[in-house]
Amino acid sequence: MKPFDYARAGDVAEASRHTAKGATVIAGGTNLLDLMKLQVMTPSALVDITRTGLDGIEESNGGLRIGTLVTNSDLAVHPIVRKSYPVLSRALLSGATGQLRNKATTGGNLLQRTRCPYFYDTAAACNKREPGTGCAALEGRNRVCGILGTSPHCIATHPSDMAVAMMALGAQVEIEGLNGTRAVPLDDFYRLPGDTPHIETCLEEGDVITHVTLPAPPEGTQGYVKVRDRASYAFALVSVAAIVRFDGGRVVSGRLAFGGLAPRPWRTDAVDAVLEGKSPLDAAEAAADALLSEAEGHGDNDFKILLARRTLRRAMRELSESQA
Amino acid sequence: MDVTLSINGTDHRLDLDPRVTVLDALRHHLGLTGTKKGCDHGQCGACTVLLNGRRVNSCLTLAVMHDGDEITTIESLGSPDALNPLQDAFVRNDGFQCGYCTPGQIMSATAMLQEAEDGWPSYISRSLETDPDLTDEEIAERMSGNLCRCSAYPRIRQAIAEVRDARGMAAE
Numbered sequence: 381m382k383p384f385d386y387a388r389a390g391d392v393a394e395a396s397r398h399t400a401k402g403a404t405v406i407a408g409g410t411n412l413l414d415l416m417k418l419q420v421m422t423p424s425a426l427v428d429i430t431r432t433g434l435d436g437i438e439e440s441n442g443g444l445r446i447g448t449l450v451t452n453s454d455l456a457v458h459p460i461v462r463k464s465y466p467v468l469s470r471a472l473l474s475g476a477t478g479q480l481r482n483k484a485t486t487g488g489n490l491l492q493r494t495r496c497p498y499f500y501d502t503a504a505a506c507n508k509r510e511p512g513t514g515c516a517a518l519e520g521r522n523r524v525c526g527i528l529g530t531s532p533h534c535i536a537t538h539p540s541d542m543a544v545a546m547m548a549l550g551a552q553v554e555i556e557g558l559n560g561t562r563a564v565p566l567d568d569f570y571r572l573p574g575d576t577p578h579i580e581t582c583l584e585e586g587d588v589i590t591h592v593t594l595p596a597p598p599e600g601t602q603g604y605v606k607v608r609d610r611a612s613y614a615f616a617l618v619s620v621a622a623i624v625r626f627d628g629g630r631v632v633s634g635r636l637a638f639g640g641l642a643p644r645p646w647r648t649d650a651v652d653a654v655l656e657g658k659s660p661l662d663a664a665e666a667a668a669d670a671l672l673s674e675a676e677g678h679g680d681n682d683f684k685i686l687l688a689r690r691t692l693r694r695a696m697r698e699l700s701e702s703q704a
Numbered sequence: 705m706d707v708t709l710s711i712n713g714t715d716h717r718l719d720l721d722p723r724v725t726v727l728d729a730l731r732h733h734l735g736l737t738g739t740k741k742g743c744d745h746g747q748c749g750a751c752t753v754l755l756n757g758r759r760v761n762s763c764l765t766l767a768v769m770h771d772g773d774e775i776t777t778i779e780s781l782g783s784p785d786a787l788n789p790l791q792d793a794f795v796r797n798d799g800f801q802c803g804y805c806t807p808g809q810i811m812s813a814t815a816m817l818q819e820a821e822d823g824w825p826s827y828i829s830r831s832l833e834t835d836p837d838l839t840d841e842e843i844a845e846r847m848s849g850n851l852c853r854c855s856a857y858p859r860i861r862q863a864i865a866e867v868r869d870a871r872g873m874a875a876e
């Protein structure tokens with residue numbers, strides 16, 4: 381690890397002052413320290429936010445307000461999350477390991493970096509790690525890379541499971557910056573790579589995530605289906621977070637979000653719009669058509685196009701069976 | 705930087721570079737070498753300790769972030785002539801071959817059993833809301849953060865299942 385200055389913030393305002401001067405926030409440290417050991421990230425200063433007290437989960441406006449420091453374990457096992465937002469519990473429990481979930485935080489999980497192998501390899505060309513150097517994945521081992529929303533400058537995927545469930549739930553991110561606080565829908569939080577893949581979110585200097593809020597629990601059946609290389613403890617190749625209302629064997633409405641396919645947890649109104657009035661399997665096919673019409677494989681990851689369709693089918697079948 | 709870590713009930717004051725992980729503080733600065741370094745990247749679980757009662761990977765956290773926190777390591781669990789129940793079960797069931805992953809397995813299992821007793825579901829639990837059934841498959845899922853290069857998994861699971869049964873925990 382490269383040397384760095386370490387400061388512990390007593391409150392968010394103090395953390396914000398540090399980040400405005402270029403310090404990097406450290407929370408659970410499970411992603412940042414991994415990348416610092418490999419010198420993929422080399423911050424010259426860290427500001428530790430773990431003593432800022434943002435570790436509570438409270439009911440608010442019929443929904444939930446989750447402090448950024450709430451661990452992935454605590455969020456997954458919270459009684460209200462288990463009962464009313466099961467898609468989020470399942471997504472969290474599908475990620476990483478018991479040890480990591482005890483440390484990983486809500487904000488840190490949203491901001492974890494890609495698992496593209498060339499991002500981790502400091503000898504490889506990577507526009508995300510070092511802007512302007514190119515993208516080794518385009519012609520390389522791109523099995524884990526994306527098929528939607530990518531650009532010729534970067535085809536990496538966002539690895540979070542939690543964020544996919546939060547996208548389906550319509551979460552908002554609360555941010556405190558130098559000019560006060562603001563709330564950003566998760567839909568608008570992540571940016572597509574375009575020609576600046578190193579800029580991944582709408583966060584600016586001085587910004588610190590303080591909370592994530594969930595709206596009131598949605599009607600319908602919820603589920604998270606994750607397909608990966610091993611039965612446990614692996615990142616998603618494809619995942620689907622689904623919240624679907626059925627009536628008499630037909631889909632009334634649904635909200636779908638996808639992991640493993642794109643630089644951000646992926647969700648579009650156009651996909652949700654085709655579900656209405658169809659049988660579960662017809663809805664899955666129509667959603668897959670809408671989702672994948674512009675999907676583009678890059679070689680090793682071509683399989684994700686078919687896998688996404690099949691995962692959608694499985695998600696719809698499992699949800700319709702579970703509510704029957 | 706000055707930092708005070710409470711390790712196995714005793715406060716230790718250390719002057720550390722901010723880069724020192726909890727794992728390196730234990731092994732290199734305090735001579736507590738029971739906690740092992742496998743991957744140093746949060747992948748293998750050999751470095752598992754309890755931090756304020758929760759299992760974590762000590763390789764992926766900085767010691768300076770834990771001023772005043774309580775850390776529990778394998779050294780506190782038992783002694784050679786008075787093994788704790790998990791240690792004893794690992795020995796009797798051949799829950800290891802080389803033994804390198806064992807301290808991490810035992811620390812992880814210690815916390816895992818507590819999590820199950822506290823009603824925490826896992827990804828494979830049928831219901832998120834009822835108390836989990838700690839079946840052998842559940843044990844495997846919940847212990848997936850502890851890799852064993854010797855692949856002693858069947859016996860590791862068996863040793864943990866024995867302690868589960870001795871504690872009267874539900875398993876269909």
Ligand SMILES: Cc1cc2nc3c(=O)[nH]c(=O)nc-3n(C[C@H](O)[C@H](O)[C@H](O)COP(=O)(O)OP(=O)(O)OC[C@H]3O[C@@H](n4cnc5c(N)ncnc54)[C@H](O)[C@@H]3O)c2cc1C
Pocket residue numbers: 404405406407408409410411412413414429448474475476477480483484485486487488489490491492539540541542587588589590613614615616745746747
């Ligand atoms: C072996 C392994 C397996 C894993 N498997 C999975 C998996 O299957 N699924 C999955 O989803 N994840 C997985 N993960 C990733 C894990 O979920 C993340 O490492 C974790 O969620 C990051 O949270 P953290 O609090 O530790 O973040 P940190 O490492 O502390 O921070 C991550 C980033 O977020 C920034 N940050 C953190 N909090 C804030 C804030 N409040 N405001 C502004 N910036 C902030 C930091 O500056 C940093 O850039 C795995 C990780 C490992 C090591």
Ligand code: SF4
Pocket residue numbers: 494496497498499505506507508509514515516517518525533534535536577
């Ligand atoms: S896909 Fe993105 S992260 Fe991977 S090598 Fe290309 S630029 Fe880097």
Ligand code: FES
Pocket residue numbers: 740741742743744745746747748749750751752761762763764
């Ligand atoms: S040494 Fe910490 S997880 Fe491998």
Ligand code: FES
Pocket residue numbers: 799800801802803804805806851852853854855856
């Ligand atoms: S017993 Fe050798 S690594 Fe597990």
